[in-house]
Amino acid sequence: MGVIKIDRDKCKGCELCVHFCPKGCIAMEDGYNHKGYRPSYFAKENECTGCAICARMCPDVAIEVWR
Amino acid sequence: MEKVFERTKGLTDTEFGYCPGCHHSVLHRMVAETLEELDILDKTVGVCPVGCAVFMYEYMSCDIIEAAHGRAPAVATGVKRVIPDRIVFSYQGDGDLASIGTAEIVHAAARGENISVIFINNTTYGMTGGQMAPTTLINQKTTTCPTGRNPAVNGYPIRVCEMLATLDGPSYIERVCPTSPAGFAKTKKAIRHAFENQIAGKGFSLVEVLSNCPTHLRMTPIETYRRIDEEMTKVFPPGVFLDR
Ligand SMILES: Cc1ncc(C[n+]2csc(CCOP(=O)(O)OP(=O)(O)O)c2C)c(N)n1
Ligand code: SF4
C-alpha cells in the first residue's frame, strides 16, 4: 500500500512516470499547470504499492512517495 | 506511513530549467543524491560545462565553478591539486568534452588525475540549437547535417570510453544507459563508484551516460529512451571498460 503526491506545478508533463509505473496508477490531466504543461495525476489510488519507481524516473523531482 | 522518496539535500530548491524529460535533470539528481549519501556535500567542488548544464550551479548545493567551454578537466585538475582533500568532479556534455575539450579530457585521463568525470552523451549540441556533435550517429539529422550525418563529409562518431581506455592513466571507465528503472539503478551505482574511487585515491574515473535531448531530436521523452536502447547502444555499447 502506497501513496504518492505529485507537485502539479513542478510537473513538466513528460509522461515518464505514467510509462514506468508498473501498476498503471498515473495518468495525464486534460488541464494545464502554471508552467503551461499538461501535468500527470495519481489516478488509481488503491493500486499503488509505494515502490517509488515513478519518483525515481521523474526528471523534475515532482513526486514524493509514502509506504 | 513512512516517506520512502523525497528531494535530496544535494539539490537546491530551484526547479530545473531543462526541457521536459531531459536527462540533465535526472543526472543532476543522481550526482546530488550520491554526494548526500557519501556525506561529502560540504567538501565537494563541481566544475560545470558550457552547454545546457551551464546552469548546474543553480541546482546543486555543493560548490560549483564554471569553466570555459571544454576546459572543466583542467579546472578540476587545478582545484584537486591545490586542495587535495576536496572531492572534485566535472560534468560535461559531448560537445564540451568530445569536441572543443578533447585535449583537456585526454590529458587529464592520461595523467590519471584523481577526479570524477560525468559525461553526458546526447549526440547533439543541445544548448545552441541541435547541431552535429562528434558523437552524432551516422545518418542522424541535425541542424548542421540536415540530410543526415554522412561519414564521407562529416567523419565518424567518437567513442570516448574506448579511446580513453587505451591509456594507462585512468582507473575506472564505464558507459551506462539510464532508460529503465534497472538502468537508472546501474547509472547511480556507476556514479557512486566514480566518487568512491576518488575518495580511495585511485585516480581518474569517467562515467559516460547515454542521454537524450527530446527537444532537438524532436521526439517525446519515451521515444528518446527507445532510441538510446535501439540505436545508440549499437554504436556506444554500455559496459565497464576499465576498473582497476
Ligand atoms: C568558446 C566557445 N565556443 C562555442 C560556444 C558555443 N556553444 C555553447 S554550448 C555548445 C555545445 C554544447 O553541447 P553539449 O556539450 O553537447 O551540451 P548540451 O547542450 O547538449 O548538454 C557550444 C558549441 C561557446 N559558448 N564558447
Ligand atoms: S509508487 Fe510505484 S505503484 Fe505507486 S504510483 Fe509510483 S510507480 Fe506506481
Ligand code: SF4
Ligand atoms: S515524470 Fe515527473 S515531470 Fe514527468 S509527467 Fe511524471 S510527474 Fe510530471
Ligand code: SF4
Ligand atoms: S535542449 Fe536538449 S539537452 Fe538542453 S535542456 Fe533541452 S532537452 Fe535537455
